[in-house]
């Protein structure tokens with residue numbers, strides 16, 4: 001059993017070149033001028049969300065039943081939870097596994113790994129690694145095929161709610177934002193050296209923020225004036241000063257914080273590198289279930305499944321017959337699943353979740 005294997009990604013292993021930032025079209029939002037009433041609504045929503053997690057170590061698992069059901073657990077199967085968090089999905093998977101089943105969980109966050117130590121179930125193993133290292137780590141464990149893989153993307157409530165992690169504009173704390181605090185560059189490190197243009201691209205592409213240029217300019221001006229941005233509070237203030245209109249109910253810094261978090265943790269690269277590994281790892285009839293929390297992630301998952309799935313959507317006059325094309329390696333299972341109104345009411349953080357499911361065919 002591998003416990004606490006340390007293999008965090010480095011910037012060198014997952015390079016993100018300035019030129020690799022893809023253009024993402026901005027969604028048409030209808031921003032309006034910030035009013036005192038907006039600020040009040042926002043504050044109330046933030047209090048509601050923060051009250052949900054009074055215990056900084058708790059995480060309310062999103063789409064728990066739906067995601068585990070989607071895996072169609074076989075009693076003696078081998079399953080992977082790529083995003084252990086606080087183990088909500090993992091525990092449910094273990095409940096459905098028989099004595100000979102096996103669950104291997106991954107998380108790049110040392111606190112998530114630490115929290116797994118209370119799970120003494122012999123069918124369970126925990127690996128400290130980014131999930132893009134999944135195939136290599138499993139091979140080291142002698143596991144070449146699995147019956148199901150779950151990815152519940154993004155960050156957990158403990159990560160958001162622990163001020164010192166630097167993910168939230170609700171607290172003033174060092175601007176860290178690394179899921180794996182044992183390696184890599186913090187958001188503050190990034191802001192200390194980034195160019196204005198590159199920062200603008202990160203905020204625009206990863207935050208889908210229409211005021212990206214203005215925000216980047218404000219951040220770099222602060223830095224040039226001898227006030228390098230090193231805390232969440234400082235960043236939130238600078239962003240608020242640069243954004244003249246914001247979406248109702250949303251803190252003006254929301255999109256910038258999202259963008260920096262995605263950049264610092266190379267979240268989209270991780271996902272893009274992991275999807276083909278899932279395909280290679282899944283045994284025939286094996287299931288892949290991915291929960292995304294924003295359109296950038298969901299687009300990668302949807303596109304990958306579509307590319308590997310049915311080829312029946314060829315135009316009628318397409319000069320090649322579908323049967324002559326490489327045969328599908330995945331079958332898309334059902335439509336995207338979203339949380340019920342009841343779940344969203346109980347856990348507002350689930351509101352943007354989308355679960356996509358695919359099944360591996362027997363095509364090599």
Ligand SMILES: C[S@@+](CC[C@H](N)C(=O)[O-])C[C@H]1O[C@@H](n2cnc3c(N)ncnc32)[C@H](O)[C@@H]1O
Nearest residue numbers: 061083085086087088089107108109130131152
């Ligand atoms: C939304 S939480 C998962 C919650 C979990 N399903 C539960 O029920 O407790 C996401 C977790 O995935 C981890 N994570 C995100 N991206 C990762 C990556 N690329 N590699 C490994 N872990 C990752 C985060 O550290 C976080 O603990």
